[in-house]
Amino acid sequence: MTVLRARELGKKYRRKWALTDCTLDVPAGHVTGLVGPNGAGKSTLLNLAAGMLSPTSGTIEACGGVPGSGPAQLAKVGFVAQNTPVYPGLTVADHLRLGARLNPSWDDRVAQDRITRIGLDPKQPAGKLSGGQRAQLALTIGIAKRPELLLLDEPVAALDPLARREFLQDLMETVAEHGLSVVMSSHLVADLERVCDHLIVLVDSQVRITGEVEDLLGAHRRLTGPRREIDSLPAGQEVVSVSHTDRQTTVLVRTEEPILDPAWTVSRLTLEDLVLAYLSGPVPTRPALEVLR
Numbered sequence: 001m002t003v004l005r006a007r008e009l010g011k012k013y014r015r016k017w018a019l020t021d022c023t024l025d026v027p028a029g030h031v032t033g034l035v036g037p038n039g040a041g042k043s044t045l046l047n048l049a050a051g052m053l054s055p056t057s058g059t060i061e062a063c064g065g066v067p068g069s070g071p072a073q074l075a076k077v078g079f080v081a082q083n084t085p086v087y088p089g090l091t092v093a094d095h096l097r098l099g100a101r102l103n104p105s106w107d108d109r110v111a112q113d114r115i116t117r118i119g120l121d122p123k124q125p126a127g128k129l130s131g132g133q134r135a136q137l138a139l140t141i142g143i144a145k146r147p148e149l150l151l152l153d154e155p156v157a158a159l160d161p162l163a164r165r166e167f168l169q170d171l172m173e174t175v176a177e178h179g180l181s182v183v184m185s186s187h188l189v190a191d192l193e194r195v196c197d198h199l200i201v202l203v204d205s206q207v208r209i210t211g212e213v214e215d216l217l218g219a220h221r222r223l224t225g226p227r228r229e230i231d232s233l234p235a236g237q238e239v240v241s242v243s244h245t246d247r248q249t250t251v252l253v254r255t256e257e258p259i260l261d262p263a264w265t266v267s268r269l270t271l272e273d274l275v276l277a278y279l280s281g282p283v284p285t286r287p288a289l290e291v292l293r
């Protein structure tokens with residue numbers, strides 16, 4: 001089942017396209033990492049999925065429905081926005097009461113347990129919480145809402161390292177127990193490496209790569225060898241990035257084929273290697289698709 005489906009989706013703010021030609025399918029039951037440089041369009045995509053923005057072109061479906069199209073759709077999708085908005089005049093307890101009132105699948109035990117564990121004072125006005133505490137409150141509401149799809153825009157950015165680890169642990173347990181699907185943007189690739197089994201890399205408002213992390217890692221190799229120009233790679237090896245030192249060339253390739261050239265030392269990538277290679281700018285040309293003569 002697909003929880004997020006975009007077809008040629010685009011969003012334009014006045015004259016500037018923030019997202020173009022975005023086609024992707026996010027499968028249910030996964031934690032999907034959404035990565036990309038600042039301004040790549042991650043928040044725009046999440047806001048479109050939550051129904052906070054409407055597409056300029058193309059289509060998007062979340063949990064089989066049009067984002068933001070009515071109460072049933074709103075109940076299915078949870079969204080914790082980047083600035084974790086809360087009502088400053090309402091207390092922590094008020095927020096939980098409001099969450100219970102507005103969300104048909106609200107799990108009050110989860111909400112109360114989390115608030116106690118984090119050490120938030122239920123009587124404290126949300127406007128007087130620290131940035132990290134505010135984020136914790138918003139994330140607690142997101143999880144206790146028990147949506148089918150939870151969209152998180154840089155959820156852990158404001159959390160201290162221990163809180164971050166605990167939150168990601170909570171998230172993984174919720175995914176395992178309740179079959180929740182999560183799409184979360186983050187710049188912290190190490191965190192994504194721990195929790196994500198699906199990946200979307202957005203660069204310059206376009207999807208550069210998307211898929212199961214395991215498949216993506218299996219389809220990429222790092223080739224290191226004596227310095228050479230990269231127009232000599234066989235067909236079927238798509239160059240993702242190239243770097244040279246005086247003596248050495250390192251090429252990151254996407255390929256399903258074995259690497260037969262003995263001049264290359266071949267190694268596998270970590271998720272961080274993969275993400276950084278796709279983030280590190282456009283491929284110079286596409287000589288990798290030329291046939292070696």
Ligand SMILES: Nc1ncnc2c1ncn2[C@@H]1O[C@H](COP(=O)(O)OP(=O)(O)OP(=O)(O)O)[C@@H](O)[C@H]1O
Nearest residue numbers: 013016017018036037038039040041042043044045
């Ligand atoms: N409300 C807006 N009005 C005009 N332009 C906007 C608006 N929101 C975003 N943009 C532009 O759209 C582009 C994509 O922004 P977006 O916030 O989606 O990026 P992002 O990948 O989430 O970035 P970051 O990692 O910095 O949060 C950027 O160039 C940004 O300046």
